[in-house]
Amino acid sequence: MLSNLLQVPLGWLRTEARSETSAWIILSLTFLGFITLAKYPISLIRLLLTFTPLSKPFRLQLSSLSKNKLNKDGPSNWAVITGPTGGIGKEFALQLSKAGFSLFLIGRNPSKLTTLENELKSTMKSSNQIKSHPIDLENASESDWSSLQEALSSAAKIAPISVLINNAGLSHASPVEFESTPLDELKSITAVNVIAPVRLTKMTLPFMLPQKAGLILNVGSFSALVPTPMLATYAGSKGFLYTWSQALGTELKPKGIHVRLLNTYFVASEMSKIRKSSFMIPSPKTYVKSVLDTIGLQGGAIGKAYISTGYLAHALVQWFVDRFGTENFWLQYNLNLQRSIARRVELKRIRMEKSKKDQ
Numbered sequence: 001m002l003s004n005l006l007q008v009p010l011g012w013l014r015t016e017a018r019s020e021t022s023a024w025i026i027l028s029l030t031f032l033g034f035i036t037l038a039k040y041p042i043s044l045i046r047l048l049l050t051f052t053p054l055s056k057p058f059r060l061q062l063s064s065l066s067k068n069k070l071n072k073d074g075p076s077n078w079a080v081i082t083g084p085t086g087g088i089g090k091e092f093a094l095q096l097s098k099a100g101f102s103l104f105l106i107g108r109n110p111s112k113l114t115t116l117e118n119e120l121k122s123t124m125k126s127s128n129q130i131k132s133h134p135i136d137l138e139n140a141s142e143s144d145w146s147s148l149q150e151a152l153s154s155a156a157k158i159a160p161i162s163v164l165i166n167n168a169g170l171s172h173a174s175p176v177e178f179e180s181t182p183l184d185e186l187k188s189i190t191a192v193n194v195i196a197p198v199r200l201t202k203m204t205l206p207f208m209l210p211q212k213a214g215l216i217l218n219v220g221s222f223s224a225l226v227p228t229p230m231l232a233t234y235a236g237s238k239g240f241l242y243t244w245s246q247a248l249g250t251e252l253k254p255k256g257i258h259v260r261l262l263n264t265y266f267v268a269s270e271m272s273k274i275r276k277s278s279f280m281i282p283s284p285k286t287y288v289k290s291v292l293d294t295i296g297l298q299g300g301a302i303g304k305a306y307i308s309t310g311y312l313a314h315a316l317v318q319w320f321v322d323r324f325g326t327e328n329f330w331l332q333y334n335l336n337l338q339r340s341i342a343r344r345v346e347l348k349r350i351r352m353e354k355s356k357k358d359q
Helices: 002-050 053-058 087-098 110-121 142-158 183-211 232-255 284-293 312-323 327-358
Strands: 078-082 102-107 130-134 161-166 214-219 257-262
Touching: 002 053, 002 312, 078 087, 078 142, 078 183, 087 102, 087 110, 087 161, 087 284, 102 110, 102 142, 110 130, 130 142, 142 161, 142 183, 161 183, 183 214, 183 232, 183 257, 214 232, 232 257
Parallel strands: 078 102, 078 161, 102 130, 161 214, 214 257
Antiparallel strands: none
16 A cells, blocks of 8 residues: 555656756757857857957058068068969959059069059159069069069068068969860969969068068969869869968968958959959958958958958858758759859850851
8 A cells, every 4th residue: 555655656757757867958959049149140250350440459460561670761571472463462462562562563463563663653752762673473484483582582672571472373264074174274384373472481481480470362262162063173262271371371371470361252353254343242352352351350250260352242152052952962063163164265266267167
């Protein structure tokens, strides 16, 4: 009789315990689900704040890099820029000149460099200097590299080198499958997009390290974020820049050198073959201003060390790509896009040939 009486409350207690355990499990899962879902709006808000005045205290101030601390009455520190005669590179030159830097310009075309020098001299401070050095990064010999090294060493005797912008880049003439890509084209892309940034960084670092201050910006591409079939070697070269910048940034951060890979989507320029700018495809001027205003911040590259997506529309695209769709989905999307572009290029070629025959 007593045992029967005890079984009732003991059974009730077991039921209550199981119910309480189930409640805690449900509560824990609900909390985890909430945290997971909350990551999306939180990361989006964080991204948007990058492009507001609230982020200003966290940005790298360019003025701290332009001042010549060794000679206050001398010219400002050098910003070394590759590919400066057009597009993004030219805007870096124009805007860094206005920011107070002396400029060391590295380009392929001597006459274009001279024209740019004359344009910049009319706007820059009289105390600052501008030098240009012609070199064909695509076909540079050891003698060419030695000549550039000597020119940089001479410039460093006038003022410190504090900024390097590896902007020069080369892509395929049009979308093409790897096996059909000419070998010379593969060599050229690798020379400009991989070898040149590595050698230039190797050259300029010894001038930055004694100051324990410097900035290296490597102009990257969304082709590293989502590799692009039919532009495989170009995508691979930008993928190299992506991981190299992260490794280099980790090494140099304790030494006061800031390294950033600028994750870049389409910009209206000669290289992209897009003439009309828009919110999604900015002009070089708009793009560079936004990038320079957000140096030190990740923008759309949240959680990716030493990577910055510093233009709002591009940052939003990266935020979406990082969180929605599988890698295979985006690879297939890029493949279909490039196939479509290749068809349009081929149709245009056929029309032009037909037009020539009709004349």
